Amino acid sequence: MSNQALVGGLALTALLGSAVAQAEDTLTVYTYDAFVSEWGPGPRIEKAFEAQCDCRLRFVALDGGVGILQRLELEGEDSAADVVLGLDMNLMAEARDTGLLAPHDIDLGPLALPVDWDDDTFVPFDWAPFAFVYDTQALAEPPHSFEELIAAPDDLKVIVEDPRTSTPGLGLLLWIKHAYGERADEIWWGLQPHILTVTRDWSEAYFSLFMNGEAPMVLSYATSPAYHMAVEETDRYQAVAFDEGHYLQVEVAAMTRHTEHPDLARQFLDFMLSREFQRELPLTNVMYPAVDLGDALPEAFSRLIDPEVYIFSPQQVRQHRREWVDEWLRASTR
Numbered sequence: 001m002s003n004q005a006l007v008g009g010l011a012l013t014a015l016l017g018s019a020v021a022q023a024e025d026t027l028t029v030y031t032y033d034a035f036v037s038e039w040g041p042g043p044r045i046e047k048a049f050e051a052q053c054d055c056r057l058r059f060v061a062l063d064g065g066v067g068i069l070q071r072l073e074l075e076g077e078d079s080a081a082d083v084v085l086g087l088d089m090n091l092m093a094e095a096r097d098t099g100l101l102a103p104h105d106i107d108l109g110p111l112a113l114p115v116d117w118d119d120d121t122f123v124p125f126d127w128a129p130f131a132f133v134y135d136t137q138a139l140a141e142p143p144h145s146f147e148e149l150i151a152a153p154d155d156l157k158v159i160v161e162d163p164r165t166s167t168p169g170l171g172l173l174l175w176i177k178h179a180y181g182e183r184a185d186e187i188w189w190g191l192q193p194h195i196l197t198v199t200r201d202w203s204e205a206y207f208s209l210f211m212n213g214e215a216p217m218v219l220s221y222a223t224s225p226a227y228h229m230a231v232e233e234t235d236r237y238q239a240v241a242f243d244e245g246h247y248l249q250v251e252v253a254a255m256t257r258h259t260e261h262p263d264l265a266r267q268f269l270d271f272m273l274s275r276e277f278q279r280e281l282p283l284t285n286v287m288y289p290a291v292d293l294g295d296a297l298p299e300a301f302s303r304l305i306d307p308e309v310y311i312f313s314p315q316q317v318r319q320h321r322r323e324w325v326d327e328w329l330r331a332s333t334r
Contacts, residue, residue, distance in 0.1 A: 001040040026036045026056040029253075030068050033061040034203055034285075041284040048276050055264055062086075064201050065167040065251070069095055076100065077258045082265045083127070085253035085272075088167050089311065090174060092122050092252065093318035102257040105266060110273045112292040114309055115251060122252040125272045126287035129246035131222040131239040132158065133206075138216035145174065145243040145332040150190035153326050157196035157215040159205045163325055167249065168202050174317065175247035177324055178310055184324070188331035198332075220303050222246065227247045227286045230300040245308035251287070 036042035036059045046057045060080070062068050065087045072079055077100065087095055095101060103120045111117055112125055126304075134142045139156070143149040149158070161169030177184045196215045199205040210218035222239045229235060253272060255265035273279055275296070277287040282298050289297070 001034060005315050012312060025054075025261055025264060026058050027053070027082050027261055027268055028058045028060060029083045029085050029268070030060045030062055030071060030079075031084075032064045032068065032086040035052045035059070035086060036061045039284065041280040043165045044280050044284070045277055047152070048280075049268060049271055052271075053264060053267060055261075057268075064165065065091055066165050066170070069311055070098055072256075073098055079256060079258070081256050082259040082261050083253055083255050083268055087122070087252050087254070088171075089122075089250045089252065090167065090170055090317045090321075091314075092119070093314035094321075095254070096121060096314075097318070100257055101254045102259070102262070104255060104267050104269050106273070108273075113290060114248065115250065115311060118248075119252075120228070122251050122254050123269045123272060124252050124290045125277075126281050126285055127222040127248065127250040128223040128287045128289055129248050129307055130168060130175055131220065131224075131246055131305065131307070132217050132242075133210070133220040133224045133237055133239050133312060134217045135210075135213070136238055138213070142217065142240040144240060146179070146187050149194060152194065154193045156194055156217075158191075158194050158217040158219070159196050159209050159215045160198055160219045161202055162198050162200055163203050163328060165200045168205075168219055168221075168319075169198070171247050171249055173324055173328055174312055175244075176237055176248060177320075178312060179244035185327050188328055191216050192332065221287065221308065223248070223282075223286050223301070226298065226300040227283060229303060230283055237307050241305040241307045245310055248309040248311050250290075 008307055042059050046059065049057050051322050062071055066086050068086050069091050072081060072084060101121050103199050104123055106123055108117060111124060113124060117124060143152055160172055163169040163173040180187050205218050206220055209215065225238050228237045253269060255262065255269060259265050273295065278291050279293055279296050281287055281289050282301060
């Protein structure tokens with residue numbers, strides 16, 4: 001073989017090797033376990049994104065949004081995560097403070113949220129108000145406020161989640177604090193006779209306990225009944241509108257600063273706002289999509305409660321989160 005042929009052969013080998021390596025690039029996304037379950041959106045989203053990215057998408061399932069943040073903080077720049085998906089706006093300021101996340105440079109024009117959004121790090125992918133869901137066969141007339149719940153007979157029990165380990169649990173904490181301010185500890189104290197148990201996460205509360213009839217009410221989302229209506233074809237489970245209004249959750253994703261695949265990470269974040277991604281969410285993640293799907297939004301969503309919603313800023317949550325959790329602990333144990 002001539003030197004020219006040898007050089008050409010080596011160049012071709014290098015080129016092919018580079019192409020193979022590029023084709024085998026893996027984008028690692030930390031998310032929560034419900035997102036990647038067989039009934040969640042993860043499997044379909046994985047297939048759709050891999051079809052267009054010439055890459056492999058690897059989901060790492062963790063224990064909710066709080067667990068995702070804790071894992072990121074623990075691993076630091078050694079984290080395998082290229083993208084974190086499943087934090088919510090109540091964890092954004094703390095996540096930003098880690099210094100581990102990078103600007104996304106994504107066009108947020110397609111967003112259709114109940115709040116304004118112009119954050120340069122976090123990209124929303126879905127949203128819903130927190131709400132109590134009740135079993136209409138077990139409870140004919142649910143309470144319509146926290147004070148009505150407190151005044152109900154002690155045998156009316158509810159299941160709630162822990163604000164230290166669960167984003168819905170944190171959402172309930174913020175809901176009560178926003179609605180009652182300095183009276184929050186009084187409300188928590190009054191609720192204690194009605195709380196059957198405080199679970200670590202939403203899945204345990206909803207699927208393991210509520211759906212097995214352990215209590216007639218559970219802290220969940222205003223959107224949860226849509227799944228039962230559209231998929232199970234039953235109106236049995238409904239959310240109740242509270243007079244105080246409802247606290248809003250917006251779920252977000254962000255790319256890590258240390259990712260070895262920044263272009264791929266941005267491609268994924270951009271893909272999140274596509275109709276192909278968003279149309280998977282309503283009946284799998286059972287949340288409102290972050291973009292307007294028009295007629296593609298399942299009809300069941302037109303039959304949900306539409307409450308007034310409010311939020312604290314991410315900075316307020318970061319500043320007061322520990323203080324308000326301590327307030328909840330004191331009220332729960334005295």
